[in-house]
Amino acid sequence: MVAFPQRSTTGKHTTRMDHDTTVTLFAGPLDGLALTTADLAALVQDYGTERFVFLTSHGVSGLYQQVGDRWVYATPHLLDTPDQPPTPPEEPA
Numbered sequence: 001m002v003a004f005p006q007r008s009t010t011g012k013h014t015t016r017m018d019h020d021t022t023v024t025l026f027a028g029p030l031d032g033l034a035l036t037t038a039d040l041a042a043l044v045q046d047y048g049t050e051r052f053v054f055l056t057s058h059g060v061s062g063l064y065q066q067v068g069d070r071w072v073y074a075t076p077h078l079l080d081t082p083d084q085p086p087t088p089p090e091e092p093a
Contacts, residue, residue: 025071027073040053
């Protein structure tokens, strides 16, 4: 089983194991898509303290990030850092 961090009523993270729980994605191109925690666990990538999942459904793709107990759309500029600023748009010729 995979453990998923959950926020308790005291504000601290607890661990809950439940593969039958349904997770719904919020915002972005896959808003409202529901899948089980077992399906999600097979796809999640951990990057330090951040958790991401890239999903494609019916030809539509989206990058989602776990924020607390929710999976929300990771906006296109989420990963911009001062070391790697966004690429400016090309000027028309």
